[in-house]
Amino acid sequence: MSGRITFILTFAVVLCALSLVNSQYQARRQFIELERAQAAARQLDIEWAQLQLDQSTLGKHARIEANARRDLHMVAVSPDRTQYLTTGGK
Template sequence: MGRLCIVLAVILMVSAISLVTARHQSRQLFVAVEQLEDRSRELDIEWRRLQLERAELARNARIDHIARSDLGMVTATPDRSIYLDHPVTQQGGRP
C-alpha cells in the first residue's frame, strides 16, 4: 500500500508540473499572438498610408506641374507639331 501511495504521489507531481508547463506555454503563445496581431494592425495602417501616398504622387496635376517646372516641358500645339505623310503604294506592299 505504501508503494502505491508513493507511485500515485509521483504521478500527481508529474501531472502538476506538466499542467504548470502547459499553462506557461499557453500564456507565451497568447502573448506572441497578441504581438503578431499588433504588428499586423501596424502593417495594415502602413499599407493604407502608402496607398494614399501613391495616389497623391500619381495625380495628373502634380505630374503636369513637375513636367513643366522641373523638366521644362510645354503642351504640344499644332504649330509645333511635325506631320509625316505615309506614301501609298500601288499593290499594297511597302515602299
C-alpha cells in the same frame, strides 16, 4: 506495499501538476506571441493603406504635369509646334 502505492500516486500527481503548470505557461507564451503578431499585422495594414494613399497622390496627372513643367521645363504641345508626317509624295 501501501506506502509504495502512495509514493507512486503522489509522484504521479506531482508530475501531472508540473505538466499542467508547463502547459499553462506555454499557452500564455503563445497567446502573447499571437497578440504581438496581430499588432504587427495591424501596423502593416496601416502602413499599406498609407502607401496606397501616397501612390494615388503621387500618380495624379496634375502633379506629374506640374513636375514636368517645373523640373524638366516641358510645355504642352501647341498646333504651331506640331509637325505632321504624311505618307506619299507631298
